[in-house]
Amino acid sequence: MNWERGMKMFAWLDTPARSLELRSTCRVDVLVDGKAISARLGETVLTALRINVGHLHAFDFAPEARAGFCQMSACQDCWLWRLDGTRLRACTSLVETGLELSTMPPEQRQ
Amino acid sequence: MTGQEPIVIVGAGPAGIAAAGVLVAAGLRPVVIDQAGTGGGQIFRRPEPQLSRTLEDLYGFDARRARRFRDDFHRLLPNIDYRPRTEVWDAKPGVLHLVDNGVVGIQRWSRLILATGAMDRVIPIPGWTAPGVYSLGGAQIALKAEASLIGRKVVFSGTGPLLYLVSYQYAKAGAEVVLLEAGRPFSDPGNLLPLASGGLGFAKGVYYMAWLRAHGVRLLTDSSPIEITHDRHGRAAGFVFRRRGVVTRLPCDAVAIGFGLQAETQIADLLGVAFHFADLQRQWLPVADAEGRASAEGVYLAGDGLSVRGSEVAALSGEAAAMALLKDIGRPRPAMFGRHRVIRRADRFRHALDRAFPFPVTAVCDLDDRAVVCRCEGVTAGAIRATASSSGETEINRIKSFCRVGMGRCQGRLCGPVAAELLAGMASENIQSVGRLRSQAPLKPLPLATLAGTR
Numbered sequence: 278m279n280w281e282r283g284m285k286m287f288a289w290l291d292t293p294a295r296s297l298e299l300r301s302t303c304r305v306d307v308l309v310d311g312k313a314i315s316a317r318l319g320e321t322v323l324t325a326l327r328i329n330v331g332h333l334h335a336f337d338f339a340p341e342a343r344a345g346f347c348q349m350s351a352c353q354d355c356w357l358w359r360l361d362g363t364r365l366r367a368c369t370s371l372v373e374t375g376l377e378l379s380t381m382p383p384e385q386r387q
Numbered sequence: 388m389t390g391q392e393p394i395v396i397v398g399a400g401p402a403g404i405a406a407a408g409v410l411v412a413a414g415l416r417p418v419v420i421d422q423a424g425t426g427g428g429q430i431f432r433r434p435e436p437q438l439s440r441t442l443e444d445l446y447g448f449d450a451r452r453a454r455r456f457r458d459d460f461h462r463l464l465p466n467i468d469y470r471p472r473t474e475v476w477d478a479k480p481g482v483l484h485l486v487d488n489g490v491v492g493i494q495r496w497s498r499l500i501l502a503t504g505a506m507d508r509v510i511p512i513p514g515w516t517a518p519g520v521y522s523l524g525g526a527q528i529a530l531k532a533e534a535s536l537i538g539r540k541v542v543f544s545g546t547g548p549l550l551y552l553v554s555y556q557y558a559k560a561g562a563e564v565v566l567l568e569a570g571r572p573f574s575d576p577g578n579l580l581p582l583a584s585g586g587l588g589f590a591k592g593v594y595y596m597a598w599l600r601a602h603g604v605r606l607l608t609d610s611s612p613i614e615i616t617h618d619r620h621g622r623a624a625g626f627v628f629r630r631r632g633v634v635t636r637l638p639c640d641a642v643a644i645g646f647g648l649q650a651e652t653q654i655a656d657l658l659g660v661a662f663h664f665a666d667l668q669r670q671w672l673p674v675a676d677a678e679g680r681a682s683a684e685g686v687y688l689a690g691d692g693l694s695v696r697g698s699e700v701a702a703l704s705g706e707a708a709a710m711a712l713l714k715d716i717g718r719p720r721p722a723m724f725g726r727h728r729v730i731r732r733a734d735r736f737r738h739a740l741d742r743a744f745p746f747p748v749t750a751v752c753d754l755d756d757r758a759v760v761c762r763c764e765g766v767t768a769g770a771i772r773a774t775a776s777s778s779g780e781t782e783i784n785r786i787k788s789f790c791r792v793g794m795g796r797c798q799g800r801l802c803g804p805v806a807a808e809l810l811a812g813m814a815s816e817n818i819q820s821v822g823r824l825r826s827q828a829p830l831k832p833l834p835l836a837t838l839a840g841t842r
Binding site for chain 2: 303317318319320321324327328331332336337338339341342343344345346347348349350351352353354356363364366369371
């Protein structure tokens with residue numbers, strides 16, 4: 278460890294906690310269960326729905342909302358539906374213009 | 388298998404890219420399969436351009452290594468066959484089955500380097516399936532890759548070095564953080580010297596702890612989680628824990644859970660690689676020789692998917708595996724100057740970390756019967772215990788077929804190790820005799836339409 282790096286280790290006394298600066302970004306509208314939400318371009322469907330909707334789908338065997346867990350495509354608890362009935366994994370899908378999603382399987386939609 | 392088939396690397400984190408670098412230097416053009424959109428693995432995971440920040444902001448002390456990694460990756464890119472956003476869903480000798488943007492395909496291989504990394508190890512704290520509860524790694528990904536926090540008031544529950552790092556990153560980003568460490572990391576004075584042998588790695592850990600303390604973040608060791616409570620919408624709203632006999636309930640809007648890391652080993656398992664039970668890490672790991680050769684022919688292992696030792700050792704083990712491969716195909720290879728010595732030294736530090744932050748087995752054995760262990764299938768700890776006592780079985784694959792634990796979409800990645808601990812604890816049996824869940828294809832869910840090639 279050189280001197281400069283050594284000093285950096287003690288610089289924490291001067292660094293106050295600060296708010297995460299969200300760079301102002303391009304936004305995109307995504308339709309979820311018929312309602313438009315405003316998402317940041319570059320974010321995943323999981324994050325967009327976590328922030329704007331609060332859940333992604335219901336647990337298959339009980340009325341319980343789920344919003345994903347691992348965020349690294351291991352737990353598979355963030356799959357939802359496009360309006361055409363195809364499925365999408367929220368943590369590995371980015372939001373895009375014209376995306377229309379459903380948190381319910383096609384057979385449960387009116 | 389012909390000599391014409393390419394060498395394939397699965398994973399583009401520090402281990403996979405280091406391996407690719409050695410092969411490219413030897414004049415080969417490996418195929419590199421990456422689940423992500425760009426190289427980096429989880430440690431150097433990159434945000435999309437719209438959400439990018441400075442390397443210092445994204446990676447802190449690791450900014451310099453992150454920059455070097457990026458440079459290496461971009462330098463290699465023209466010389467590797469890079470397949471971003473591609474997942475392996477089945478593996479056989481000589482063949483990988485892939486899915487790439489909803490299209491299935493086959494990749495043949497003559498030699499295969501698996502650098503599949505690791506994920507969080509979880510204890511299913513009752514209430515953990517609610518929105519607002521994420522894995523520790525997931526919480527870090529939200530911040531690192533998407534400049535977003537999982538909540539404003541976040542409880543970090545678990546054990547291990549990552550718990551302190553992510554708590555620090557969240558507190559620095561403006562979240563109100565409480566860190567509940569399940570163990571007592573510094574209770575063994577005999578472990579302090581080996582810990583200090585970690586040098587810079589140890590210093591970083593001490594720095595995060597000092598920063599958290601200096602900024603008034605509550606950091607409580609010896610804290611056993613009891614329950615995550617929900618609001619009327621079913622979202623995480625509170626965290627109940629016990630510390631030295633006192634039960635406390637903390638209000639929060641998000642929880643991150645991480646009890647160390649577990650190697651991602653499913654592909655190796657499908658290929659018939661032998662496994663051994665690593666006592667200190669308390670998990671099943673694939674067997675490889677000192678240079679990374681696995682017991683299955685033509686298969687090499689590197690990085691955290693071989694043994695969880697962190698990103699620096701991962702890169703070294705990636706190089707070692709690639710060099711072993713070069714030797715095996717009769718190509719000249721550069722010398723391993725001092726690498727094994729560096730790996731051995733890092734191992735000493737890692738062993739000290741494993742001793743300081745052991746997986747809290749009793750917390751699993753004491754799980755409430757109502758705790759949902761398998762979140763895919765909704766199997767509770769009580770159901771697993773009842774199945775074991777009514778069947779008289781403790782072998783985990785039999786228990787799986789009786790009560791569906793581990794049969795869901797995640798293939799038992801999250802619940803498998805927990806169910807094994809529960810069964811071993813119940814029968815007072817050695818955890819090894821419970822066995823491990825056999826991996827099954829598809830490793831990741833695959834819509835039938837995708838398999839049929841209609842989408």
